[in-house]
Amino acid sequence: MHLDTDFMWKHLPDFVRAGGETLRIGGIAIFFSLFVAVIHSFILFFRIRPLTWAVRLHIELARNTPLLIQLFFLYFALPQLGIKLSAMTTVFIAMSFLGGGYFTEVFRSGMEAVEKSQSESGLAIGLSKWQLFRYVILPQALRISIPSLFANFIFLLKETTVVSAIAVPELLYTTTSYISLYYKTYEMLLMMTLCYLVIFLPLSFLLGYLERRYRHGAFGL
Amino acid sequence: MGERLLQLRQVEKSFDGHRVLKRIDLDVAAGEVVVILGPSGCGKSTLLRCLNGLEPIQGGTLLFKGEDLNAGKVPWRVTRQKIGMVFQSYHLFPHMTVLDNILLGPLKVQKRSRREAAADAEKLLSRVGLLDKKNAYPRQLSGGQQQRIAIVRALCMRPEVMLFDEVTAALDPEMVKEVLEVMLDLAREGMTMLIVTHEMRFARAVADRIVFMDGGEICEIAPPDAFFNRPQSGRARQFLNRFFEIETGKGREEV
Amino acid sequence: MGERLLQLRQVEKSFDGHRVLKRIDLDVAAGEVVVILGPSGCGKSTLLRCLNGLEPIQGGTLLFKGEDLNAGKVPWRVTRQKIGMVFQSYHLFPHMTVLDNILLGPLKVQKRSRREAAADAEKLLSRVGLLDKKNAYPRQLSGGQQQRIAIVRALCMRPEVMLFDEVTAALDPEMVKEVLEVMLDLAREGMTMLIVTHEMRFARAVADRIVFMDGGEICEIAPPDAFFNRPQSGRARQFLNRFFEIETGKGREEV
Amino acid sequence: ACGAVKDSKDATRSGAKPASAGESGGGSIGKIKDRGKLIVGVFTDKPPFGFTDDKGNKIGFDSDLAKRFAKDLLGDESKIEFVTVEPASRIPFLQSDKVDLIVANMTVTDERKEAVDFTNPTMKVATQVLVSEKSGLKTLADLKGKKIIVTKGTTADLFLTKNRPDVELVKYERNTESLQALKDGRGDGYAQDNFVLFAWSRQNPGFTLIPEKLEKEAPIAPAVKKGNTELRDWVNKELETLGQEKFLLKLYNTYVKEELGASTDPNDVITEGGKL
């Protein structure tokens, strides 16, 4: 098979830009998702009644409906109810909805993995429930969660492809645009693959490293 | 012996309808060392946990310096500062250094100044012989060292009573001694203590009174010599036998 | 006493260059009970694990009935059927019933008939007083019961030597006795055993010979009476002191 | 790009292949006849070219035309297998011998001619730009610097990308998405085949077409695999034959007339007989 390398070179800058966009969206989405997840964990930890139900509902919706449909709902359906969000706002809401749901699950099992005795010895020195969460549970849950949290980062970063559906110029959008225009199918797919390899291979190796490092719950140093 | 520090009156505790403590009456005077003995599952740990508010009780009253602990007037969080507790498996916070473990309570709960609290902590650390470990992480320490840190962590809150729940049960036999000696030391200084242990010799050495429990009830309260030499209840005798029979062991017939 | 069953000659073992066993020489005769004592980390467990092929050795030879175990002629898988091992934390298979735990080896490894092996297993179970638990799952049993099952599991392979690595260390004090009695019973019947334990009285009662190790070396081999009354090496004396000092405890000054 | 040499080899070898050898298409007429069915790639969500009815049957201008091909080639219009394609996968389906023919509203361009062989056209679509009346845009020149919505891979997308670098394009996958985006004000206009726009703007007041056409005659044609001249020639001849009975006009009347309104001359849209 003959590859049109000139064509690939010509569009390299577009792909670099798109790769940057993918990373930017992914990065911001991860940040917001973490934020959401910490708040959710807080709610779950303190069992703030009506809110825990909301958190559960969120988790179930996020995990059991496709991101594409969430995205379409926000982007195309909400304006009919008079709420118009920009593409980027939509992306960040939808992705933090998804990521927040997944990350909360990660934190939840992380918190459950912190032994009950840790809470008890915290209580025994008179810590309030907030102090217990802040100084004892959260730092340990975070550390325990690191490998699966990282696996979820990768998952979320991959889900960014879905946002091409609402015209956000990330990697997949760029690739399919060029394919539908010029039909340099294999050239464009190869470019996309290379971009994803550049992004994901290092992350994947980092994940492997973190997993080995934290498998036995190493703390400190 | 001082005034009554702890008074338990008809304390009841059940888990899902299963009665674990049955009408417990017990007084502990200031400066007194009470050792609680009894077979596994008889409710010793539960008793200590009730005194620390880790388990709510279903009946009776717990008085600390004459105040009803479960009246809800003083939150448990405050009371716990006066009642220190040490657990079987140390439960140090693995993500903090030794010093941070010890200072968490004094700084965050009691809002003491770091300087003053740290000085206090270091004094206590050097008393248990671990001052040089103050910047180590728990996992870098042996079990015996961790348990001594746990004791310091509780002491640094300046409690008026200390509760010890089988604090040497998880330790290698060689490390038992170093922990027991810290406790003996505390007893000598007049700390009020409630101790659950299976170390009979230590119990005998440290206790002012032995409380023997079985099936959620207090069967016998006696001074150590009396208890070990002339246990009154059949259940206590049976219990003591289990411990001592093998020691007077029959050995084996030569093959 | 019978022929030499196990012979260790200049056995060397290191972990990442750190020498854990240093030129160990030891003979165990058939029917003999050898108890290994020594401080934590001195290499006792490692020694047993080498004898069971769980750790490869870096030097010396291990002979079992005169055969070099590491020559590779007989695979470890086969040898292990003759050398039973019981661990500190029982390690029963949690997803199998007691009987299935016991029969796994006899059926799958030794390919014995289910009828015959089950009869064997039941005989052993009733010997340790647990026949009624044969269909229970491990989590439904107490630690002492689980450990007795673990011993039966090893015995049901009809081994010629049994290795015990601190089998009572994880048990509640009351359950220690029931396990030690099973072992005493085995000793009386003439089973060859290598036992690592911290139960001094039991060691004294069961042992034909005491092996005292420290820092990866054998420091002293002596009959139990001699060892406990007149330890030869300074290190053994120091070790024994740690155990006994608190028992002759100084008590506390009355406050 | 994937040479004709390999193709002829394919043709000779596959001629002997039994029909059961899998779904692979891209064959000569002999192979299609052996197989007993024509494999055609169509859109299933692009009315009026290729879409589905309530029951999920594939219908539309393109799909019905393909059915007619099957009937004339194999004697029965049910001897056809439709494969759902997407704008991005149309040409790979041909290149990899997965289908014999693509009839999926494909605009003929020079780049695409390098990848596939087009038959004679069946349509020439005029593309226009639909804008909000409030936007004040009146001519194509007004589009400069504006944000224009297109649907990925359409004629309008091709034209604007190539000829109007001064226009910012926002691309969606499907027509309804583009229309919705226009309605929500996510762009200043929507460039698309005009009859799609006609019908929609009738139901959604407040939007008008810029009268100027982007490109007067963008030919749309079925495509075969590069080098499959045998099938291409057959289709060309077939289109000629169909022209005599005004078959495309029939399709026009069924699918397009209503959208465009009776006032439009059908010959501005269809290329009966395959002639522009």
Added chain:
Amino acid sequence: MALSAYELLFRSLPQLGEGLWATLRISLLTIVFSVAGGIGFGLLRTSRLLLPRLLSRVILELVRSVPILVWLFFFFFGLPILFDIHLPAFASALLVLSLWGMTEIGEIVRGALQSLPKGQTEAAKSLGLSGRQLLVYVLVPQAVRRMAPPAINVFTRIVMTSSLTVLVGVPELIKSGQQIIERHYTLSYASVVIYGLMALLYFALCYPLSVFSRRLEKRWAG
């Protein structure tokens, strides 16, 4: 042809049902193959031998880092062009999804195996069990309990990811919905109604799995 929202919903049901069935079919098959392949893959990943470990690691990194879409293109469009190997659309979709599912499940299997206490292996060895017997009788049955909840979570992701297969012409739920929406492109509420309905359908498909996984997690926690 102005339908009411209710009519639209009602008329769309058969077509959505077909899409649902298509999604269900490929998802179920993918799940079966992923579990079967995943167990093998997890074992390779934990192998003591270098070669299988290396090989499985390379496969893992490739599958993880290259988008599924690209794999679909490769197996369906690439193989015929490069090697003249023709896989039917459904088969290649199933192959790609299963390959991906296999690595996901494989990683879970690996995690479960590695999380088993070392004592279990040693106890089994000391009974003379061979490596294979160790796996079959001791490790795998225990690992299954640990991996069931996370594996079920992968199943729900398989259900959702299966929508990619439309690229190679395999029908599925989302495409069915889009066909309906596009058919009614002049109805502005079509997309709201249909996407809403699809969200419900996906939820109905995945939520039971989610509940089931939580149950197992609770039951096998001890």
